[in-house]
Amino acid sequence: MSTFKEKLTDSTQKPKASRNSFGDHVAELGAKFPQIVVLDADLSKSTQTQHFAKRFPDRFFNMGIAEANMIGTASGLAMSGFVPFAASFAAFITGRYDQIRMSVAASRANVRLIGTHAGVGIGEDGHSQMGLEDLTLMRSLPNMTVFQPGDDWDTTQFIDWSMKHEGPIYMRLTRQNLPPLKRTETVLKAGLQPGVWTVLNPEDFDAADVALLLTGGTLEPGIAAADILATKGVKALLVNANWIKPLDETLVNRLNDGRLKLIATVEDHFSVGGLGGAVAEVLTQRGASKPLERIGVTSFGQSGTPEANYDHYGFTGAKIAERILRRLG
Amino acid sequence: MNSNPMSRFTWPQGNISSDGVRKALRQSILEQIAAATSGHPGGSLSLVEILSAIFDGNFEHGFPAGFVPKTEVTSTSSKMGLVRENLSDGRDRLVLSKGHGVPALYSALSFLGYFPASELVQLRRLGHFLQGHPDRNHYDLMEASTGSLGQGASVALGLALGERLKFETKKIGRLPRVYCLLGDGEMQEGQVWEMFMAAPKFQTGNLLCVIDYNKGQIDGPVKEIMDLEPLGDKLRAFNWTVHEVDGHDVSALKAAIAKSPITARAKPHMIIANTVKGKGISFMEHPTQWHGAAPKPEQLEAAVKELWGSTQPACGRLLEAKV
Structure with a gap:
């Protein structure tokens, strides 16, 4: 596979x-x-x-x-x-x-x-x-x-x-x-639609345990995390959360209504007020039925190689997967 | 007493720099602020001659063909009067960077026929186009939304660059001038000095800044809060052409404007207008007291009487006298 x-x-x-x-x-x-x-x-x-x-x-x-x-x-x-x-x-x-x-x-x-x-x-x-x-x-x-x-x-x-x-x-x-993402002919043809995120593996929508909302630099480690989670029997739904405003509220609400156990946002940005904050606002507006794990940066950064920094601040596949598994309990 | 005093107001005959019109501008500034019970009379009154000199010169309004500046002063169907679509591209622009002086600009635009004078007393009312500081979303003939000081300077530079680019690529047939009116307190913002460095680099000879050097700011005399001197030397060192004039002498101001030709590629122009905060009303001529205080009814009456020698001047009143 x-x-x-x-x-x-x-x-x-x-x-x-x-x-x-x-x-x-x-x-x-x-x-x-x-x-x-x-x-x-x-x-x-x-x-x-x-x-x-x-x-x-x-x-x-x-x-x-x-x-x-x-x-x-x-x-x-x-x-x-x-x-x-x-x-x-x-x-x-x-x-x-x-x-x-x-x-x-x-x-x-x-x-x-x-x-x-x-x-x-x-x-x-x-x-x-x-x-x-x-x-x-x-x-x-x-x-x-x-x-x-x-x-x-x-x-x-x-x-x-x-x-x-x-x-x-x-x-x-x-x-x-x-890394460039693969896109179906339909997606390529339709082009970018304002406020519409792309679910990267839509075929897993109804079977997923956790939705990973990824943005910018966290797409690559987020996808790696999904592979690690799969080895632990946890199915991830992967989303390219590129529109921060307008946010894809329809999708967030659909995730909230689905059979997922957890929604997680992963952003190379402070965990306050960015993608995670925006998603939290949407979830609480209607009444969140899912917990939200906001994975982001919680302190000012420091020097280091980009790889070392991504590891230190929790943005490797392993670190993201670990955090999701811990949250799922 | 007339039950509808607003209808009795008429702008005096004559051009905007005439003695009578300038008195009417000062009166209407104070009546606006009195009606709103808040605003900034000191820094509005110090702007009157600067605005008169600009608008009495070769300012290209871009009025639509056949437009006759209206003499009517009462609202009819269109309260706002002219909007952006009515004016032609390639017109001159005026950015009021010291946004708190906007009652002076509103009065001048109303005199010029942009909108009926009766609207002036709606200053600062919820939903009205005459906002407390220039707001281009409420009134699109405010070229820049200002009031956070220093920012209009940069917007003016962008307009000067943009209008020049349109002129040089033959999108418009004349090179518009961009006027930027700065306050002296505002000169303490770092952003204006960023702009002062940038404009000579880009040689925006179509940019003319006028500093309303009225020597006062909210907390005290400019000299004490954060001295600007030697201001002329600083600006010359920044590679601007600089003229220093009496900012209440219309002909001196017009002469300085004439000596600052509109050029596509040349040094930008600066006029330091030495003014008096609260000019024209003896008890308001003070560096701080009338920065942000609205005149009470009796103070308004005293001011109008000082301007005209009567509380019922020939141009009439926007506000009913409450003595």
């Missing part, structure tokens, strides 16, 4: 960091959409806006290490009719919260805020560079759409969708590579 890893991820394609998917795709779209402008705060080689900068220098604005001004300038460009993508590390861009609150969200400015280097997965640079609270901050703001792509397809599809959307957006991207 094939493993979840073999079944769900495409080993014929190279893993790609979502920051690279973003950088490549926005540079491609620049030719098609003259209204796209890109802003960066001296991190274009990390956020990968460098490709757009090379191709469209007149529409690229390097604002220097001044994120507050970058966000406000992006807002002004949006009010001038452009579609600005303003990029920096998630920690630095969402750290300018008042500027986002006022000049972007409350202003309903058509700005795409791009936060790269999400979570402890960035590794050696350590805590000051890790965006760990960005989802909590961004999803609390009215008007804001919040998305964390699971792989290259998610990223490019979302950017395409964003070009048809009017309103502020926050997209959270990883530094580390993400």
